[in-house]
Amino acid sequence: xxxxxxxKNLGKKYKIxxxxxxxxxxxxxxxxxxxxxxxxxxxxxxxNNEANxxxxxxxxxxxxxxxxxxxxxxxxxxxxxxxxxxLSQITPPTTGEIKLRGRVGSxxxxxxxxxxxLTGRENIYLNGAILGMRKNEIEKKFDEIVEFAGIKKFxxxxxxxxxxxxxxxxxxxxxxxxxxxILIVDEVLAVGDVEFQKKxxxxxxxxxxxxxxxxxxxxxxxxxxxxxxxxxxVLDKGKIIFDGETIEALSFYNNIQSDGKVxxxxxxxxKNRRGSGTLSFTDIQILNMDDVERNTFNVGETVKFxxxxxxxxxxxxxxxxxxxxxxxxxxxxxxxxxxxxxKGIIKKGENxxxxxxxxxxxxxxxxxxxxxxxxxxxAAKYGSAVNYDLLDDMxxxxxxxxxxVEKTTGVFTLNSKIV
Amino acid sequence: MELIIKPKNKWWQLDLKEIWVxxxxxxxxxxxxxxxxxxxxxxxxLWAIFQPFIIMVIFTIFFGKLAKLPSDGIPxxxxxxTGLLFWTLFSTSLAQVSNxxxxxxxxxxxxxxxxxxxxxSSIITNIVDFVIASSILVGMMFxxxxxxxxxxxxxxxxxLLMTVFSVLGIGLLFSSxxxxxxxxxxxxxxxxxxxxxxxPVIYPVSIVGEKYRWILGLNPMSxxxxxxxxxILGTREIDWLLLGIxxxxxxxxxxxxxxxxxxxxxxxxxxI
Numbered sequence: 218x219x220x221x222x223x224x225k226n227l228g229k230k231y232k233i234x235x236x237x238x239x240x241x242x243x244x245x246x247x248x249x250x251x252x253x254x255x256x257x258x259x260x261x262x263x264x265n266n267e268a269n270x271x272x273x274x275x276x277x278x279x280x281x282x283x284x285x286x287x288x289x290x291x292x293x294x295x296x297x298x299x300x301x302x303x304l305s306q307i308t309p310p311t312t313g314e315i316k317l318r319g320r321v322g323s324x325x326x327x328x329x330x331x332x333x334x335l336t337g338r339e340n341i342y343l344n345g346a347i348l349g350m351r352k353n354e355i356e357k358k359f360d361e362i363v364e365f366a367g368i369k370k371f372x373x374x375x376x377x378x379x380x381x382x383x384x385x386x387x388x389x390x391x392x393x394x395x396x397x398x399i400l401i402v403d404e405v406l407a408v409g410d411v412e413f414q415k416k417x418x419x420x421x422x423x424x425x426x427x428x429x430x431x432x433x434x435x436x437x438x439x440x441x442x443x444x445x446x447x448x449x450x451v452l453d454k455g456k457i458i459f460d461g462e463t464i465e466a467l468s469f470y471n472n473i474q475s476d477g478k479v480x481x482x483x484x485x486x487x488k489n490r491r492g493s494g495t496l497s498f499t500d501i502q503i504l505n506m507d508d509v510e511r512n513t514f515n516v517g518e519t520v521k522f523x524x525x526x527x528x529x530x531x532x533x534x535x536x537x538x539x540x541x542x543x544x545x546x547x548x549x550x551x552x553x554x555x556x557x558x559x560k561g562i563i564k565k566g567e568n569x570x571x572x573x574x575x576x577x578x579x580x581x582x583x584x585x586x587x588x589x590x591x592x593x594x595x596a597a598k599y600g601s602a603v604n605y606d607l608l609d610d611m612x613x614x615x616x617x618x619x620x621x622v623e624k625t626t627g628v629f630t631l632n633s634k635i636v
Numbered sequence: 637m638e639l640i641i642k643p644k645n646k647w648w649q650l651d652l653k654e655i656w657v658x659x660x661x662x663x664x665x666x667x668x669x670x671x672x673x674x675x676x677x678x679x680x681x682l683w684a685i686f687q688p689f690i691i692m693v694i695f696t697i698f699f700g701k702l703a704k705l706p707s708d709g710i711p712x713x714x715x716x717x718t719g720l721l722f723w724t725l726f727s728t729s730l731a732q733v734s735n736x737x738x739x740x741x742x743x744x745x746x747x748x749x750x751x752x753x754x755x756x757s758s759i760i761t762n763i764v765d766f767v768i769a770s771s772i773l774v775g776m777m778f779x780x781x782x783x784x785x786x787x788x789x790x791x792x793x794x795x796l797l798m799t800v801f802s803v804l805g806i807g808l809l810f811s812s813x814x815x816x817x818x819x820x821x822x823x824x825x826x827x828x829x830x831x832x833x834x835x836p837v838i839y840p841v842s843i844v845g846e847k848y849r850w851i852l853g854l855n856p857m858s859x860x861x862x863x864x865x866x867x868i869l870g871t872r873e874i875d876w877l878l879l880g881i882x883x884x885x886x887x888x889x890x891x892x893x894x895x896x897x898x899x900x901x902x903x904x905x906x907x908i
Contacts, residue, residue: 231906242817302905306641306748309902315641329746334672346664347747 219318220280221399221431222304227277227313229299229455230270273299274455277313283398286425286432288446288463290439290470295452297435301325301403304433319398319431322349326403328388333377337368337387340376344391358394365420366390386413393420400424403435421445437586437614439467471616495530497606499568501589503615513616516582520575520615526591527568532604534594535559539573541615542586543628551585551628555597563593577617579630584614654750661749665757673761684765685772688724692717699838708840710869714776718868719837719861721773725766726799726857727828732758733807734824737815737904745905752897755807759800766796777869787874788867795860795867798886802856805889808897815908816900836861841878853881856889 274296281287289297302308304315305323330347331340341362345355363369366387368379376384402421418441425432425445436442442449442463449466451459459469504521505511514520522539535558541551558571592605655662674681692713699705700712707715733755737744740754777783814820832838835855841862844852852858859875859882866874 240817241819307905317639325746330743346661352660
């Protein structure tokens with residue numbers, strides 16, 4: 218039998234800076250007017266200076282059989298999302314070919330296309346159609362969707378009046394009732410409250426165990442991967458470095474993670490990289506007390522974040538924030554450490570390195586997602602978006618282990634005793 | 637069903653079959669635009685009448701009465717309203733089509749569908765407005781005793797199609813440029829405003845000498861508006877030459893716009 222998905226020699230290249238630059242038609246036109254021939258020459262010969270090119274994916278070859286649930290894991294920036302985008306036809310590959318034998322439904326985000334002015338009922342139809350459902354299909358599943366989301370009372374209220382929880386529930390409910398031959402899912406389970414996440418996982422389980430459904434699933438939630446997928450691809454720097462059973466893939470992945478390298482992704486194309494571009498982190502290292510790069514620590518140890526930065530525009534004051542998020546509930550901020558590291562005017566071109574030490578005495582074992590922020594005084598105090606840089610989950614999670622009994626519930630230990 | 641994804645698509649091919657597959661989405665985009673539009677304004681559908689009507693009154697006062705612009709012997713209000721009807725359809729559609737991709741950025745970067753659905757569905761909303769606003773013209777024709785000629789009546793759908801395709805041609809080019817170049821959205825309103833003055837909306841085609849009239853035809857809306865006046869009001873023979881030149885220029889814009897759109901369409905998600 219033929220495989221339902223065949224990927225051959227797939228590659229995707231981006232020009233660095235394609236994202237950030239503000240392209241003005243005015244400039245392009247004046248450039249052409251000033252030097253018509255050089256522009257023409259550039260176009261023909263190609264402006265593809267090797268240094269400006271970044272391969273988000275390279276030489277990918279794999280097949281997926283019908284009914285298989287394939288997990289795709291890797292650090293941020295490894296190319297997972299790019300792969301899903303190519304498979305969903307949102308962006309074309311640079312090299313290679315993909316054969317898809319079946320109807321594809323992709324779920325890269327919940328609630329795509331929700332319109333705040335429209336009511337819940339109207340948005341179910343709109344969102345369903347955007348996700349690729351036919352009108353009669355939506356009609357057939359309408360009651361089920363409403364039931365799953367639990368918003369019956371608010372069906373005719375514009376969604377702009379919904380609480381964020383209701384909004385997410387409705388969005389996921391529509392998505393969960395999508396029934397294509399091939400379902401592509403990107404990290405959408407990490408929404409809503411814990412209770413609802415459980416419900417979503419249950420629904421995902423139901424979807425994946427239904428016969429004949431092929432699912433490609435990207436997640437940072439290793440529990441979910443373990444529960445849902447039979448086979449996993451591990452991606453690193455745009456290449457497949459492991460393809461096989463989930464259990465083996467997970468241990469392989471944990472091993473490559475533990476060197477504690479943070480991918481600062483300087484200037485490369487990455488949607489997760491937010492920031493004003495007027496200053497940036499140039500390097501971040503996660504170290505233990507002996508200055509060895511690691512990302513696995515025991516409870517009670519001390520972790521050091523060594524952050525280097527560079528300033529590209531003059532600004533006033535410099536603040537840094539490091540946040541821990543629990544990977545169990547992505548939206549749960551565990552702690553946030555804010556420091557003013559410099560006062561007064563900071564000149565253009567200045568750079569430096571900061572070290573933040575964090576004592577891991579009270580944290581529980583588990584995985585924690587990190588978030589690094591640096592910005593000027595205005596950004597820190599008033600949320601002004603003029604000068605800041607943000608690394609949001611650019612690294613595999615920080616893994617905290619305990620040498621004693623594994624207590625994996627909770628995220629904090631409070632100082633307590635029986636008196 | 638087998639789908640093959642390759643680096644290059646056959647960009648010269650208009651995939652009507654694919655648009656057919658996505659017809660429900662097309663319907664829902666149009667439906668959303670209509671719904672949202674009439675939900676957001678208090679007066680709702682009345683706005684579609686109100687807007688061209690007020691402009692007609694103002695133009696009649698300033699251009700008709702004070703500046704005494706010629707109007708081929710037709711009372712100025714009817715004269716200018718016929719032009720405004722098609723002009724409003726053209727200009728508002730063009731503005732919306734040109735912004736259709738960046739306005740739906742979130743959808744474009746997350747979901748695949750034939751991108752051309754977005755501009756087309758945003759034109760349809762304006763056709764609804766056009767139909768509502770034409771009721772005023774019908775009323776005015778009764779008031780001033782004008783009856784359309786038979787050719788004129790038969791011509792209405794063709795003129796409407798010509799307007800739609802002119803918008804689509806020019807709009808596809810602008811909307812695609814708009815994705816890549818961030819200043820297009822600021823140039824657009826200015827450009828559309830300029831177009832109003834080189835389109836015979838407030839003045840008749842006849843103020844340009846016979847010898848140079850073909851130049852007006854390079855603007856597809858010139859032919860459309862001139863033919864609409866002649867045909868719908870039934871005052872004179874339709875200037876087929878001007879309409880023909882306009883049709884050809886419309887076709888040229890369509891080809892340019894469509895080819896540019898096809899060339900860049902697949903990269904929208906990367907650059908938007």
